[in-house]
Amino acid sequence: MEVLSIKNLSKKFGKKLQYAVHNANLSLEKGELMALVGESGSGKTTLLRLIAGFEEADTGEISINGDKVVDDHLNIKPEKRKIGMVFQDYALFPHFTVSENIAFGLSKKQFPNKKERISEVLEMVGLKSFANRYPQNLSGGQQQRVALARALAPQPGVILLDEPFSNLDAVLKDQVREEVRNIIKKAGATALFVTHDMRDALSSADRIAILKDGKIQQVGTPRELYEKPRNLYVANFFGKINAMNATAADGSYKLKSGTIHAVNPPKNGELLIAIRPENIDISLKPSTDSFEAKVVLAQYFGDHQQVHADIGAEAHIVIHAHEKILFHKGDTIYLTFNAEKIHVLDTCWYPGLVS
Ligand SMILES: Nc1ncnc2c1ncn2[C@@H]1O[C@H](COP(=O)(O)OP(=O)(O)O)[C@@H](O)[C@H]1O
Numbered sequence: 257m258e259v260l261s262i263k264n265l266s267k268k269f270g271k272k273l274q275y276a277v278h279n280a281n282l283s284l285e286k287g288e289l290m291a292l293v294g295e296s297g298s299g300k301t302t303l304l305r306l307i308a309g310f311e312e313a314d315t316g317e318i319s320i321n322g323d324k325v326v327d328d329h330l331n332i333k334p335e336k337r338k339i340g341m342v343f344q345d346y347a348l349f350p351h352f353t354v355s356e357n358i359a360f361g362l363s364k365k366q367f368p369n370k371k372e373r374i375s376e377v378l379e380m381v382g383l384k385s386f387a388n389r390y391p392q393n394l395s396g397g398q399q400q401r402v403a404l405a406r407a408l409a410p411q412p413g414v415i416l417l418d419e420p421f422s423n424l425d426a427v428l429k430d431q432v433r434e435e436v437r438n439i440i441k442k443a444g445a446t447a448l449f450v451t452h453d454m455r456d457a458l459s460s461a462d463r464i465a466i467l468k469d470g471k472i473q474q475v476g477t478p479r480e481l482y483e484k485p486r487n488l489y490v491a492n493f494f495g496k497i498n499a500m501n502a503t504a505a506d507g508s509y510k511l512k513s514g515t516i517h518a519v520n521p522p523k524n525g526e527l528l529i530a531i532r533p534e535n536i537d538i539s540l541k542p543s544t545d546s547f548e549a550k551v552v553l554a555q556y557f558g559d560h561q562q563v564h565a566d567i568g569a570e571a572h573i574v575i576h577a578h579e580k581i582l583f584h585k586g587d588t589i590y591l592t593f594n595a596e597k598i599h600v601l602d603t604c605w606y607p608g609l610v611s
């Protein structure tokens with residue numbers, strides 16, 4: 257069942273030329289945890305605030321649990337939208353205890369027995385013995401869980417979390433990320449969380465939506481976005497990728513310096529192909545499909561080496577090498593591209609990013 261539906265949603269602030277959110281389409285299924293990623297200023301917070309009703313859309317539609325909350329003639333108030341919000345700084349009431357914070361959003365009508373519901377959600381977030389504490393006497397991770405409990409308590413249709421992990425240090429972050437995911441899953445909640453960190457998105461989300469300049473570039477599972485990015489922007493957001501101009505002909509990709517067999521031959525023509533550094537084999541001996549290359553930089557990282565090499569005209573290929581041998585600048589090496597992992601990118605958007 258579709259719990260959140262966004263159609264052609266746009267928002268421009270004041271007299272700005274650029275849209276903060278431009279023609280966004282997004283759909284969340286019941287129980288789904290989606291990450292909204294993008295660099296700073298890409299429109300993540302604005303999209304979240306539009307869904308919550310803290311900003312008014314210029315055009316477009318939003319439905320929650322099948323009920324329209326925004327269209328050309330409608331703009332339902334935030335408190336009537338069945339949305340739970342977890343803010344970046346948690347926004348707990350400092351003079352309220354944990355229980356009182358959670359009680360705040362609970363109506364007598366929906367929960368005649370408030371105490372029971374508070375106890376249920378405290379159990380869910382593992383803070384039963386903290387019910388009477390004040391927020392300042394809790395760790396960052398615990399405050400985060402109180403904010404989550406407060407958002408979950410009224411059983412909203414969707415929970416929105418803005419940068420939920422950005423105030424936590426790296427060690428705590430790994431742990432809290434897992435906890436937050438487990439709590440949301442256990443509650444059966446549907447949630448959309450904003451993050452600028454691709455690691456948060458890849459490791460926690462069921463699906464990811466990636467924004468650039470207010471436009472959604474791609475929506476898919478972490479694996480789809482990492483392995484089959486639609487364009488170079490998406491590809492680079494999730495880590496290093498080698499992009500090369502190629503000509504597709506006779507079931508192969510022809511590069512200036514050689515030919516790579518295509519596993520799923522595309523239509524003949526000019527293409528932009530891409531391959532991640534871990535999908536290139538490196539050897540000191542040539543083989544039938546290998547490209548001769550010259551090492552220009554080799555960096556040792558303990559568990560792998562990052563080797564930068566030139567293969568004739570296709571300058572600067574980056575390879576992750578796990579071999580025991582250490583590579584050095586000036587070495588002649590032989591590269592074999594894992595043909596199955598070559599992916600064709602869309603050049604319609606951001607062709608200027610090709611280096
Ligand atoms: N209240 C506002 N007034 C004017 N411009 C805004 C406002 N909020 C956001 N913007 C602009 O909208 C764009 C998207 O911002 P934002 O949604 O905060 O991005 P993100 O959360 O991805 O960093 C930016 O260019 C930002 O300057």
Ligand SMILES: [Mg+2]
Pocket residue numbers: 300301302
């Ligand atoms: Mg933001």
